[in-house]
Amino acid sequence: MRGTIVHPGAGELHYEIRGIVDFARELEKTGLTITWENIGDPVAKGEQVPQWIRDVVAEEAKKSSSSYGYSPTNGLASAREFIAADRSKQGTYLPPKDILFFNGLGDAINKVYTWLNPRARVLGPDPAYPTHSSVEAAHGHSGHLTYRLDPKRDWQPDVDDVRRQVAENPSIAGLLLVNPGNPTGTVYPKAVLEKFVDIAKEFKLFLIADEIYANLTYDKADFVSLGALADGVPTLIMRGLSKEVPWPGSRCGWVEFYNRTSDPEFDAYIRSLEEAKMTEVCSTTLPQAVLPAILGDRRYEQHLERRRQKYARRATQAIEILNAHPMLQVVQPKGAFYLAVILDRQILDQAMSKGAVNPEVRLLLNKTILGVPNHNFDKHFCYQLLAATGVCTVPLTTGFNSSTPGFRMTLLESDDKTFNDTLHAIYQFCG
Numbered sequence: 019m020r021g022t023i024v025h026p027g028a029g030e031l032h033y034e035i036r037g038i039v040d041f042a043r044e045l046e047k048t049g050l051t052i053t054w055e056n057i058g059d060p061v062a063k064g065e066q067v068p069q070w071i072r073d074v075v076a077e078e079a080k081k082s083s084s085s086y087g088y089s090p091t092n093g094l095a096s097a098r099e100f101i102a103a104d105r106s107k108q109g110t111y112l113p114p115k116d117i118l119f120f121n122g123l124g125d126a127i128n129k130v131y132t133w134l135n136p137r138a139r140v141l142g143p144d145p146a147y148p149t150h151s152s153v154e155a156a157h158g159h160s161g162h163l164t165y166r167l168d169p170k171r172d173w174q175p176d177v178d179d180v181r182r183q184v185a186e187n188p189s190i191a192g193l194l195l196v197n198p199g200n201p202t203g204t205v206y207p208k209a210v211l212e213k214f215v216d217i218a219k220e221f222k223l224f225l226i227a228d229e230i231y232a233n234l235t236y237d238k239a240d241f242v243s244l245g246a247l248a249d250g251v252p253t254l255i256m257r258g259l260s261k262e263v264p265w266p267g268s269r270c271g272w273v274e275f276y277n278r279t280s281d282p283e284f285d286a287y288i289r290s291l292e293e294a295k296m297t298e299v300c301s302t303t304l305p306q307a308v309l310p311a312i313l314g315d316r317r318y319e320q321h322l323e324r325r326r327q328k329y330a331r332r333a334t335q336a337i338e339i340l341n342a343h344p345m346l347q348v349v350q351p352k353g354a355f356y357l358a359v360i361l362d363r364q365i366l367d368q369a370m371s372k373g374a375v376n377p378e379v380r381l382l383l384n385k386t387i388l389g390v391p392n393h394n395f396d397k398h399f400c401y402q403l404l405a406a407t408g409v410c411t412v413p414l415t416t417g418f419n420s421s422t423p424g425f426r427m428t429l430l431e432s433d434d435k436t437f438n439d440t441l442h443a444i445y446q447f448c449g
């Protein structure tokens with residue numbers, strides 16, 4: 019090449035949640051049955067999208083050809099008006115023009131960081147959903163700056179540490195929260211959210227809250243949207259259909275802009291997001307067209323409630339089994355559908371002695387984990403677990419930019435016995 023063509027932040031892009039799949043597929047070819055616990059797709063894990071939702075989608079697809087066309091860049095007016103009216107019912111002011119649709123939140127997250135000034139950094143949680151941490155790091159050309167979620171305090175952040183970091187580092191322009199959290203299942207109490215708002219006010223920061231799991235908080239009363247507390251602070255709230263409906267294949271998510279005009283810089287930044295979206299024309303039309311009919315249906319709330327109860331039950335089941343092991347630690351999640359299992363370092367010796375199901379798998383394992391640094395011992399653990407049992411999980415350190423070693427599994431399994439067998443396989447693997 020004539021000059022360097024690689025983006026200076028390219029080395030920061032990682033998505034281990036899918037990365038481990040290549041290895042698992044290799045093992046599958048040797049005859050090993052894989053239990054896919056790595057990916058947060060309820061549909062792939064066998065959850066049925068209710069018939070009435072499928073009927074709404076089918077009717078729209080049959081009814082007219084309008085959902086086959088492009089939609090306005092910001093999104094269909096009917097979908098934006100529905101969301102704005104819903105926020106208004108909860109006492110939050112959000113005009114439809116301050117909503118921008120994306121092709122899933124993956125698209126939104128990429129644009130939000132890519133169009134930030136490279137010198138403006140966003141401080142995010144550790145552990146974090148990797149699209150945030152790696153795209154933010156790529157945008158800033160260096161590692162993602164984080165505040166630690168402490169498992170000893172129910173994975174809650176130390177807000178004083180957030181404040182200290184902001185005070186010491188003038189490049190921090192924004193704070194990110196993922197609420198409910200992935201991979202931790204943490205739900206931020208109102209008092210913690212208010213402290214983030216106070217810090218943002220004091221240092222003139224903007225806030226981002228990824229609330230894609232907002233309606234999957236096991237006790238509905240636990241969840242408060244940051245949009246309702248923003249109190250004049252420029253704020254982006256991210257929501258979507260992937261996890262809720264569930265419909266990840268719709269590639270439909272949106273960002274709500276709060277207090278857009280409270281700061282001209284923030285307003286100009288939002289305009290750049292809209293322009294960036296315009297160069298792409300628009301987001302997927304069909305899911306927006308059916309959004310009001312699905313989210314506004316009286317059966318939707320019952321559907322969500324059934325799923326919330328299922329995840330709460332799965333979490334209890336998992337905690338009962340895994341927390342009985344002295345080298346595993348699980349904090350009760352309060353929302354979303356994941357379990358972050360913390361590992362004691364000594365567990366690695368135990369894990370390494372387990373071997374693989376057959377010599378071919380052993381060979382593949384040795385080749386793959388060669389070169390993985392020892393401090394990522396949870397990655398060694400996950401690959402070894404996969405080779406010995408077929409259970410595919412994601413290491414916290416490399417998968418979620420986590421300083422706490424462990425792994426993430428899901429609470430999505432539809433079959434009681436399969437879930438129980440998976441938990442017992444993990445427990446026994448740990449010795």
Ligand SMILES: Cc1ncc(COP(=O)(O)O)c(C=O)c1O
Nearest residue numbers: 058122123124147200258260271
């Ligand atoms: C916290 C969080 N945000 C965003 C996404 C991406 O969602 P989408 O399917 O809308 O791209 C995920 C997916 O797992 C997630 O866990």
